[in-house]
Amino acid sequence: MRTDTLLEQLCKINAIAGFEASASNEIKEIFGRYCDKVWVDTFYNVIGYKKGSSKNGKKIMITAHYDQIGLIVTGYEKNGFLRVSNLGGVDTKALLAREVTVHGKKDVFGVIGAKPPHLLSGDEMKKNVKLTDLFIDTGLPDEELKETVAVGDPVSINSQFVRMVNGCAAGRNLDNRCGVAACVLALEKLKNIEHENDVYVIATVQEEAGLIGAISSSYNIEPDIAVVIDVCHGDMPEADKASTFTLGKGVPVGVGPAFNKNVTQQLLKLADQEGIPTQLCVEAGDPGTEAWAIQVSGMGIAVVEVCIPLRYMHTGAELVNLEDVDTAAALVSKFAAGRTVRLSKEDADDTDTD
Amino acid sequence: MIELVRELAGTYGPSGREDEIRGVIRKKISGKVDELYTDTLGNLIAVKKGNGKRIMLAAHMDEIGVVATYIEENGFIRFSNIGGVSPVFSLGQRVRFANGVCGCVCYEEKLKEPKDLNFSKMFIDIGTNSRERTMEYVSPGDIAVFEAGTIEQNGRYISKALDDRIGCAVLIELIGQLNEVKNEIAFVFTVQEEVGLRGAGTAAYAIKPDLAVAVDVTNTGDTPGCNPLSIELGKGAAVMIKDGRTISHPLVKNKLIDLAKRFDIQYQLEVIEKGGNDAGSIHTTAGGIPSGGVSIPCRYMHSPCEMVDAGDVKNVVKLLKAFIQSED
Missing domain, CATH: 3.40.630.10 (Zn peptidases)
Incomplete structure (x- = not known):
């Protein structure tokens, strides 16, 4: 499947954090093409299962969240305006003057009004805009607006998926549909390979609202090893070099206390052997991804993380390099199909003898 | 009800x-x-x-409540919060410990700005004048709750x-x-x-x-x-x-x-x-x-x-x- 076509399809889906129910079937349909079994759980996590060929295989869980950031209606103002709050970490200044869709009884078009610079006072010019200052202008008569939109209805940002000449793509929801795309591509590769490990590929919900889908999934699946695919920050002028990664130069692999050291080393070694380019993404503590929750699920789970660098995170104009999506899929599929995945030094010694 | x-x-x-x-x-x-x-x-x-x-x-x-953390030599009780207690709301209130002993929540008078008010500048007074006396009633770790009655008025409960x-x-x-x-x-x-x-x-x-x-x-x-x-x-x-x-x-x-x-x-x-x-x-x-x-x-x-x-x-x-x- 072409990466750009797949990603475009995925980015069009509306799955705002906490409101993924209606989107789960489309993801299920895509996963279903390459899996032995696919199902949607109570929280709308979509689980694709690919059976391993050996009893000695490990249980491997690969997650990429498919929820997106958005807004939620909190109240009405006169003349067709709506007040909003956030679902996930939206960047308020990047919301100004954006076109949005309010998902009420039917979809309602709206714009997030911005006071023109001519009307801003000196003080206002300097201040960062707060979410409580923002309104959605729907243009609907008040009666009709109240009839169509309820407090609690979610709002998504409108934005087109754009292919760029340098192999990049820009648009909304690339965080983390590029991770979901990597999952699909990895499943596609695994489809025709016999592998020992039982592989569970999960498109998770509500990452942006507190890692909710990862918490329930890791409890339900109880994997030996988890691989989290999520975005990290792409390089851009004047951004901190230590926290950003060059696009198209390999997938950053998480290093730090959240990630299992031995399994991470194996992953890096494998990448090296297969000629798959990687970078190192150092996280001193909470990496801000599902890895943090999965690690402490149940009796503890060995987690590794594969990242896709993304510029302008949590805006309507995110940007990734499509090659990085392919690289992530290549690395993750090779890892999942790996003959022996060792959990610890002791475990490694054991498996070496058989 | x-x-x-x-x-x-x-x-x-x-x-x-x-x-x-x-x-x-x-x-x-x-x-x-x-x-x-x-x-x-x-x-x-x-x-x-x-x-x-x-x-x-x-x-x-x-x-919510307040927990005694330290007893001053002159008997005043320093305290911290149990749950989301606001220093402003606590000021001038009475609190009651499990054993029924009540205290007044007061603040250091040198404090000028309300925004500087925090629990480290506040204390509970149970009316004693020495650490020993206070310790007869309250030890560090003892927890008190606000003391206020319950009324019904204009169709509302207040408490x-x-x-x-x-x-x-x-x-x-x-x-x-x-x-x-x-x-x-x-x-x-x-x-x-x-x-x-x-x-x-x-x-x-x-x-x-x-x-x-x-x-x-x-x-x-x-x-x-x-x-x-x-x-x-x-x-x-x-x-x-x-x-x-x-x-x-x-x-x-x-x-x-x-x-x-x-x-x-x-x-x-x-x-x-x-x-x-x-x-x-x-x-x-x-x-x-x-x-x-x-x-x-x-x-x-x-x-x-x-x-x-x-x-x-x-x-x-x-x-x-x-x-x-x-x-x-």
Whole structure:
């Protein structure tokens, strides 16, 4: 499947954090093409299962969240305006003057009004805009607006998926549909390979609202090893070099206390052997991804993380390099199909003898 | 109702010290349920047996308070907060320790700016003049709660600790009203909500309900100069869509809204940015439990004069009754 076509399809889906129910079937349909079994759980996590060929295989869980950031209606103002709050970490200044869709009884078009610079006072010019200052202008008569939109209805940002000449793509929801795309591509590769490990590929919900889908999934699946695919920050002028990664130069692999050291080393070694380019993404503590929750699920789970660098995170104009999506899929599929995945030094010694 | 509210709100029970309030609640419901037990953390669990869905209703029985941290040589008590206590709301209030000893919450007079007010500049005076005397009544680690009476006026209840003794009152009222139930209902009076939703999660893990609803208070947006919020006192039961911890599961949220419409129960929709209730720890437990909330709108939360509307409380009871009796 072409990466750009797949990603475009995925980015069009509306799955705002906490409101993924209606989107789960489309993801299920895509996963279903390459899996032995696919199902949607109570929280709308979509689980694709690919059976391993050996009893000695490990249980491997690969997650990429498919929820997106958005807004939620909190109240009405006169003349067709709506007040909003956030679902996930939206960047308020990047919301100004954006076109949005309010998902009420039917979809309602709206714009997030911005006071023109001519009307801003000196003080206002300097201040960062707060979410409580923002309104959605729907243009609907008040009666009709109240009839169509309820407090609690979610709002998504409108934005087109754009292919760029340098192999990049820009648009909304690339965080983390590029991770979901990597999952699909990895499943596609695994489809025709016999592998020992039982592989569970999960498109998770509500990452942006507190890692909710990862918490329930890791409890339900109880994997030996988890691989989290999520975005990290792409390089851009004047951004901190230590926290950003060059696009198209390999997938950053998480290093730090959240990630299992031995399994991470194996992953890096494998990448090296297969000629798959990687970078190192150092996280001193909470990496801000599902890895943090999965690690402490149940009796503890060995987690590794594969990242896709993304510029302008949590805006309507995110940007990734499509090659990085392919690289992530290549690395993750090779890892999942790996003959022996060792959990610890002791475990490694054991498996070496058989 | 007011008598029940007064007794519950007036009973001592800060987070981690719920024995006394648990005893009071236990007496009220004893004999009216099929099972009644206390778990390891101190949650009180009352079960009405049934063959249908297993539904958990959670109301926390702990309240905010202050804990003695250090006794000064001249007998004054330095303290810290248990849960979200505001220094401003505490000032000039009386507090009461488990043994009944009362103290006045005061501040260092040199303090100029109200914004500089914090607990390290405040103390509790129990009227003694030496460390030894104070230690006869209060030791570091002892916890006190606000002292304030409960009144009913203009159709409102005003009291300390309505957060969440009003929720406990709702559950007790429901237990009294129910006879045979098809569904299995676990009424859980949880501990330590105010210090991080700690009791509800473990209770839910043990019970493993199909659906769960937190019954707690929620802020309003109907007082002078308050932040915009679409919740008003007296406008009905608040069906939680989202708070700072939980986005309500569609199964629970939609069912509550449908039932409110079908039985013509006055309701409003709640979207809150900050703060969370017991649903926050229940819904991530044991592989995920579909959870939501029905809230009682409450002004001046975490103050000694919290205010709720008696009509809202009735609507919350009605809505929850419909919910737990619903067979679809």
